[in-house]
Amino acid sequence: MKDSAPQAVFLSDYTPPAYLVDRVSLVFRLDPAATRVLSRIEFRPNPAAAPGQPLRLDGEKLRLIRAAVAGTALEDGVCAHSETGLTIPADRLPDGPFLWEAEVEIDPAGNTALEGLYMSNGMYCTQCEAEGFRKITYYPDRPDVMAPFDVRIESDQPVLLSNGNRGAAGDGFAEWSDPWPKPAYLFALVAGDLRAVKDRFTTKSGREVELGIYVRPGDEGKCDYALDALKRSMKWDEDVYGREYDLAIFNIVAVDDFNMGAMENKGLNIFNSKYVLASPDTATDGDYENVEGIIAHEYFHNWTGNRITCRDWFQLCLKEGLTVFRDQQFSSDMRSAPVKRIGDVLALRARQFREDNGPLAHPVRPSSYIEINNFYTATVYEKGAEVIGMLKRLVGDAGYARALDLYFRRHDGDAATIEDWLKVFEDATDRDLTQFGRWYTQAGTPRLHVTEDFKDGCYTLHIKQETPPTPGQPAKAPQVIPIAVGLLNPNGDEVVPTTVLEMTEAEQSFTFENLAARPVPSILRDFSAPVILERTTSTEERAFLLAHDTDPFNKWEAGRALAKDVLARMVTDNAAPGPAYLDALERVARDDGLDPAFRALALRLPSEDDMAQTLFDAGVTPDPLAIHAAREKLMLAMAEHLSAILPDLYEAMNIPGPYAPDARAAGCRALRQTALGLLSRLDHGKAAAKQYRDADNMTEQLGALGALLTIGAGQEEVGRFYRQWEHDRLVIDKWFALQTSHAAPHRAAETAQALTRHKDFDWKNPNRFRSVIGALAMNAAGFHDPSGASYELVADWLIRLDPVNPQTTARMTTMFETWRRYDADRQDLMRDALRRIARTPELSRDTTEMVGRILG
Numbered sequence: 001m002k003d004s005a006p007q008a009v010f011l012s013d014y015t016p017p018a019y020l021v022d023r024v025s026l027v028f029r030l031d032p033a034a035t036r037v038l039s040r041i042e043f044r045p046n047p048a049a050a051p052g053q054p055l056r057l058d059g060e061k062l063r064l065i066r067a068a069v070a071g072t073a074l075e076d077g078v079c080a081h082s083e084t085g086l087t088i089p090a091d092r093l094p095d096g097p098f099l100w101e102a103e104v105e106i107d108p109a110g111n112t113a114l115e116g117l118y119m120s121n122g123m124y125c126t127q128c129e130a131e132g133f134r135k136i137t138y139y140p141d142r143p144d145v146m147a148p149f150d151v152r153i154e155s156d157q158p159v160l161l162s163n164g165n166r167g168a169a170g171d172g173f174a175e176w177s178d179p180w181p182k183p184a185y186l187f188a189l190v191a192g193d194l195r196a197v198k199d200r201f202t203t204k205s206g207r208e209v210e211l212g213i214y215v216r217p218g219d220e221g222k223c224d225y226a227l228d229a230l231k232r233s234m235k236w237d238e239d240v241y242g243r244e245y246d247l248a249i250f251n252i253v254a255v256d257d258f259n260m261g262a263m264e265n266k267g268l269n270i271f272n273s274k275y276v277l278a279s280p281d282t283a284t285d286g287d288y289e290n291v292e293g294i295i296a297h298e299y300f301h302n303w304t305g306n307r308i309t310c311r312d313w314f315q316l317c318l319k320e321g322l323t324v325f326r327d328q329q330f331s332s333d334m335r336s337a338p339v340k341r342i343g344d345v346l347a348l349r350a351r352q353f354r355e356d357n358g359p360l361a362h363p364v365r366p367s368s369y370i371e372i373n374n375f376y377t378a379t380v381y382e383k384g385a386e387v388i389g390m391l392k393r394l395v396g397d398a399g400y401a402r403a404l405d406l407y408f409r410r411h412d413g414d415a416a417t418i419e420d421w422l423k424v425f426e427d428a429t430d431r432d433l434t435q436f437g438r439w440y441t442q443a444g445t446p447r448l449h450v451t452e453d454f455k456d457g458c459y460t461l462h463i464k465q466e467t468p469p470t471p472g473q474p475a476k477a478p479q480v481i482p483i484a485v486g487l488l489n490p491n492g493d494e495v496v497p498t499t500v501l502e503m504t505e506a507e508q509s510f511t512f513e514n515l516a517a518r519p520v521p522s523i524l525r526d527f528s529a530p531v532i533l534e535r536t537t538s539t540e541e542r543a544f545l546l547a548h549d550t551d552p553f554n555k556w557e558a559g560r561a562l563a564k565d566v567l568a569r570m571v572t573d574n575a576a577p578g579p580a581y582l583d584a585l586e587r588v589a590r591d592d593g594l595d596p597a598f599r600a601l602a603l604r605l606p607s608e609d610d611m612a613q614t615l616f617d618a619g620v621t622p623d624p625l626a627i628h629a630a631r632e633k634l635m636l637a638m639a640e641h642l643s644a645i646l647p648d649l650y651e652a653m654n655i656p657g658p659y660a661p662d663a664r665a666a667g668c669r670a671l672r673q674t675a676l677g678l679l680s681r682l683d684h685g686k687a688a689a690k691q692y693r694d695a696d697n698m699t700e701q702l703g704a705l706g707a708l709l710t711i712g713a714g715q716e717e718v719g720r721f722y723r724q725w726e727h728d729r730l731v732i733d734k735w736f737a738l739q740t741s742h743a744a745p746h747r748a749a750e751t752a753q754a755l756t757r758h759k760d761f762d763w764k765n766p767n768r769f770r771s772v773i774g775a776l777a778m779n780a781a782g783f784h785d786p787s788g789a790s791y792e793l794v795a796d797w798l799i800r801l802d803p804v805n806p807q808t809t810a811r812m813t814t815m816f817e818t819w820r821r822y823d824a825d826r827q828d829l830m831r832d833a834l835r836r837i838a839r840t841p842e843l844s845r846d847t848t849e850m851v852g853r854i855l856g
């Protein structure tokens, strides 16, 4: 046990920093186990804070060699030391500005938590967000302390990088200087034997920027797509937001050991290699899409995150919600907007709705936390982006553009808050956003209950909003909900085009007049708000909307609702899938006028986890095995119903020529894969085995392997795949994940366990750990096997990983966040697994917080 229980931090306790920093200069003498960090920090009392305060510096796992204030060494015993930092009493500080100097020693090689300065495959790299800089040197490690940094790196590694522009360099050293004041969490340093792929970009005002992507020798050939995505991002941010890049150099480094996706350090983004490296034979269409989106995301942070940063970590959504919103806009401009929107909503429901409807629910802007690393969540990121989408819909495109211009003008260089953000919209559009602000402070997914009546040509929608209680928030006030609605005539024509209804009350009615016939409503078009729509709808009406809705999102949504109805009835009443759904699917599959990517999405069934939540919401205790069986049965029924068209569809989607990662080609491959998945259930994997042999790209190779494993075949291909790709970590991650996620439910735990004994199971590498243990979550029936074997396996491994890498461990406890949905036996087993984790001696504060919240 720790000496004290972890302390919560509260938003309401915010106070400005006692001292500001005018300049930081750092010298790194790199050594794997004994790196020396020399710091010179120019402090000045903050005029906005109470005078005469002590100097409080954060520091963790640092060996202090020496320290001095204003040139005078601090003798032993002057500073109050603790495990989290030191405090210099006010009477040791000069009245005005002063210089702090320190030398510390740190151990990058022993840093397995991958936070601070650590080593990955012999290269040095850093990760400082949120509070990693304090593991590098003593510093006021909070985002509202911003300063320019000068860095000197001394090492015999061939490549030495840090933030900003290049300074002097020579044998065994390099200097970097970042003129833009930044918080410490944006600091970065990289040193290693790396190869650069270089390019240039000219900004709209004619400034030349040198671009570099740094990778391990041998990976140089996998950087083209990332580089291209970077240039397109730079151009897009100029065109759409008027934002130009602001340094002479922009570097990206790929590292294999990384807890998250990527990091927006000023001028030196550091990426999990899986989101940089891509070549047709090793990366799938999904990988290409991720690379494009994440390169854009990190680049866009340069303005939304770096130039304007967060006052404190409660404001995390200020940078993350906005930057996700911007990367989503970018991807929909690069690809198909409707397909992008559907994909984003699928992800939102799978991750954020799941979170919002369980024990980990928290507001987009939380009001307290124990470990901030636990708040890099789908709610902060994805719901944070949805909130901005709603704002934009409410104020209109022109209002949004004015507000953003004002935001950049007013807050450049600031560490800002959500209040600042909303004020900008109020000032630019003359709207009162007090009530809208509840989207940031109230947790939970609102439910909209809709009923309607039609009389004398008047059609009225009666809408009630209700948000269920969430931890710490028993009662909710009504929120502002933009509800985009269109009305269709019974003949399929649109009689009322998309109109945004602005709901503000708990209950409200909206009337449309002068209608000749009772219309069919298309509600929540383009998913205009992150809410759950509850309205009794007939199968006929859904089929009608799937056929006629002009809004592509709702067209897809109608098909999805049909699928959920069918699956739910198969699970609860053992009903056979009716012809209405299958006929509707066939029309979609045959409709060559529809984008193949859209057709692929429409033919994809809801996930097993999605069905579990749907049944739970309907008052049914979900049985994961029954859901799995019903879904398999429905796929077979689809395959049989579509048997006449599947071979042709499969062939028609085979586009000739070399692999290209663009959206159009990827959409064809997605539809071809859907056809293959169904076809395999009829031809015992013949087409899939052939595709496996012929594939010249990873999308088709992995797709074929997945189709084979799904029908219980493919063991020989599994062996061949390994031998072909043994040398490529990222591909072998896929190999591990596919076997776990496609194992038969009763064999999932043993499959995963066997993989943990494989010689390539390097469990300290987060990607690899997730590809075996995390992939069990993709196998819902296998994870929830009634024996509890998977729960036990996951708990064993989380207990083992926790002392090595608390951040990744804590994040993966979310595999258990839905435990309350299930039957008493499963609940007991999951609770036991969670309690066993909780009882582990010396459990990290990260994991302690998560398990505690999940158990409730």
Ligand code: PHE
Pocket (backbone or CB within 6 Å): 127, 129, 130, 260, 261, 262, 263, 264, 297, 298, 320, 376
């Ligand atoms: N700020 C990063 C992003 O969203 C995510 C991140 C958080 C990375 C914490 C590492 C550590 O772009």
Ligand code: ZN
Pocket (backbone or CB within 6 Å): 297, 301, 319, 320, 323
């Ligand atoms: Zn981000």
